[in-house]
Amino acid sequence: xxxxxxxxxxxxxxxxxxxxxxxxxxxxxxxxxxxxxxxxxxxxxxxxxxxxxxxxxxxxxxxxxxxxxxxxxxxxxxxxxxxxxxxxxxxxxxxxxxxxxxxxxxxxxxxxxxxxxxxxxxxxxxxxxxxxxxxxxxxxxxxxxxxxxxxxxxxxxxxxxxxxxxxxxxxxxxxxxxxxxxxxxxxxxxxxxxxxxxxxxxxxxxxxxxxxxxxxxxxxxxxxxxxxxxxxxxxxxxxxxxxxxxxxxxxxxxxxxxxxxxxxxxxxxxxxxxxxxxxxxxxxxx
Amino acid sequence: xxxxxxxxxxxxxxxxxxxxxxxxxxxxxxxxxxxxxxxxxxxxxxxxxxxxxxxxxxxxxxxxxxxxxxxxxxxxxxxxxxxxxxxxxxxxxxxxxxxxxxxxxxxxxxxxxxxxxxxxxxx
Numbered sequence: 001x002x003x004x005x006x007x008x009x010x011x012x013x014x015x016x017x018x019x020x021x022x023x024x025x026x027x028x029x030x031x032x033x034x035x036x037x038x039x040x041x042x043x044x045x046x047x048x049x050x051x052x053x054x055x056x057x058x059x060x061x062x063x064x065x066x067x068x069x070x071x072x073x074x075x076x077x078x079x080x081x082x083x084x085x086x087x088x089x090x091x092x093x094x095x096x097x098x099x100x101x102x103x104x105x106x107x108x109x110x111x112x113x114x115x116x117x118x119x120x121x122x123x124x125x126x127x128x129x130x131x132x133x134x135x136x137x138x139x140x141x142x143x144x145x146x147x148x149x150x151x152x153x154x155x156x157x158x159x160x161x162x163x164x165x166x167x168x169x170x171x172x173x174x175x176x177x178x179x180x181x182x183x184x185x186x187x188x189x190x191x192x193x194x195x196x197x198x199x200x201x202x203x204x205x206x207x208x209x210x211x212x213x214x215x216x217x218x219x220x221x222x223x224x225x226x227x228x229x230x231x232x233x234x235x236x237x238x239x240x241x242x243x244x245x246x247x248x249x250x251x252x253x254x255x256x257x258x259x260x261x262x263x264x265x266x267x268x269x270x271x272x273x274x275x276x277x278x279x280x281x282x283x284x285x286x
Numbered sequence: 287x288x289x290x291x292x293x294x295x296x297x298x299x300x301x302x303x304x305x306x307x308x309x310x311x312x313x314x315x316x317x318x319x320x321x322x323x324x325x326x327x328x329x330x331x332x333x334x335x336x337x338x339x340x341x342x343x344x345x346x347x348x349x350x351x352x353x354x355x356x357x358x359x360x361x362x363x364x365x366x367x368x369x370x371x372x373x374x375x376x377x378x379x380x381x382x383x384x385x386x387x388x389x390x391x392x393x394x395x396x397x398x399x400x401x402x403x404x405x406x407x408x409x
Contacts, residue, residue, distance in 0.1 A: 080301075080304065081297040081298070081301035082301055110304055113301065113304035113305040113307070114301075114302075114304070114305025114306075114308060116305070116308045116309060116312055116368045117308075117312070117368065118308045118311055118312055118333065118369075119312065119336060119337050119340075119369045120332070120336055122304075122307070122308070122311075122329075125300070125303070127300075129296070129297055129300045130300060133297045136297075157325055157328050157329040157332060158321060158322055158325035158328075158329055159322075159325075160320075160321070161319075161320025162320065223328075224328065226325075226328050228332060261339065
């Protein structure tokens with residue numbers, strides 16, 4: 001009996017090269033994040049920061065506590081066939097320096113083309129042409145960044161008609177060509193599998209999980225028979241199950257909750273963080 | 287690494303196809319061939335809904351004053367009209383309502399930069 005709590009405590013210790021459970025820092029929930037006693041990493045939307053500073057007060061305080069801050073770009077359009085805008089790359093690199101980031105992240109997606117902004121992340125055709133376009137843009141970004149970049153596969157509501165590669169082969173090829181790390185969003189894996197009628201575990205089995213830098217977790221909702229990854233709902237139990245499946249295969253160094261609207265009371269947010277911790281085997285940070 | 291290894295690949299065709307797709311999603315252009323029209327319609331709707339959320343954050347009084355007319359009226363206005371950023375989208379939408387005489391008085395106030403200055407000074 002006496003040994004059990006000790007064993008549990010030993011099991012829950014975060015390895016030296018892991019950061020455990022984090023959260024997407026947003027101004028609306030800055031107070032909740034500030035009061036998480038043992039959080040060791042947060043992510044911040046790069047486009048919400050000014051590289052010249054100053055940092056928002058809440059982030060500045062986290063930085064003083066040596067919480068790792070990862071700038072997450074959403075508008076670079078690395079999957080665009082056109083070369084990535086050098087000013088956007090410089091902004092991301094500047095944000096990384098401002099927060100002393102260990103890592104930055106962006107998406108395998110495009111957000112504009114032909115002079116029009118789509119307003120959200122759009123999927124790429126899984127073709128060799130698209131692999132070449134992403135790889136070229138990631139190389140352009142890497143040449144300006146002082147830290148590694150992790151690339152996130154998106155949740156797509158539709159696919160292109162002419163895919164040459166399956167999702168795992170497409171992603172692995174991009175990672176191999178660029179040396180980038182993988183930002184795996186288990187809610188995106190869930191959404192895509194549900195909407196396409198495929199097996200999310202088959203994708204987990206086929207991905208290079210040893211390249212996962214960290215993991216996104218979020219909630220969504222169904223409209224008209226499609227699951228939308230909205231980040232405005234509670235994390236569904238099926239997504240927590242995917243965390244368990246992922247960690248049974250390979251425990252990633254860090255996992256984090258993404259919430260981008262309809263913010264719940266602090267207690268609910270903390271409960272979601274605890275659920276992610278429990279599903280992943282990391283200690284709670286609340 | 288694989289059979290895909292790095293022979294140079296032209297991305298000119300991809301550029302055109304991406305442009306055609308974005309135009310279909312946000313600018314009223316026809317759906318490119320081969321895509322599932324039902325799924326493109328869902329994506330178009332999701333983009334409009336996200337855009338409405340961003341406009342509501344930039345123009346909170348506008349969205350609140352429209353009550354149950356929000357976000358449907360904004361989405362109907364924005365359909366086929368490329369996004370110009372939340373501030374511009376909200377202002378142009380409000381001006382359209384003002385010309386039609388259907389802009390709520392509270393929202394009209396939010397349009398005046400001096401009214402915003404007064405609100406800020408009141409703090």
